[in-house]
Amino acid sequence: MVYGQVFDMLTYPEEFIGKTIRMQGQFSYYHDEQTGNYYFGCIVKDATACCAQGFEFQLPGDPVFPDDYPEYGQEIMVTGTFSTYIEDGCTYCTLKDSELEIMGP
Numbered sequence: 830m831v832y833g834q835v836f837d838m839l840t841y842p843e844e845f846i847g848k849t850i851r852m853q854g855q856f857s858y859y860h861d862e863q864t865g866n867y868y869f870g871c872i873v874k875d876a877t878a879c880c881a882q883g884f885e886f887q888l889p890g891d892p893v894f895p896d897d898y899p900e901y902g903q904e905i906m907v908t909g910t911f912s913t914y915i916e917d918g919c920t921y922c923t924l925k926d927s928e929l930e931i932m933g934p
Contacts, residue, residue, distance in 0.1 A: 835873050835882040842913050842922050850924055851908040854883060856899045867894050871907045886927040904932040
């Protein structure tokens with residue numbers, strides 16, 4: 830059910846802007862070699878674990894990677910404000926001003 834809700838948020842983002850979102854999933858990140866930017870995400874798998882969806886999240890302040898982030902694939906809980914932004918003509922969803930909790934070891 831969580832996977833379905835995430836899918837809906839990505840499909841109809843305008844309905845969720847400004848809402849507080851809390852989700853548990855696996856930590857992931859992407860480094861854009863051209864721009865040097867890092868993008869951090871919380872990934873949720875569907876019930877059969879064949880598909881995955883997730884959200885980018887942004888921590889407040891000036892966090893440093895990798896010091897202020899968990900290990901890739903670690904289980905996390907993220908709480909933030911749903912927002913969108915446009916980059917290179919594409920609209921992306923993100924959780925702004927997020928709190929990050931590491932779940933387990």
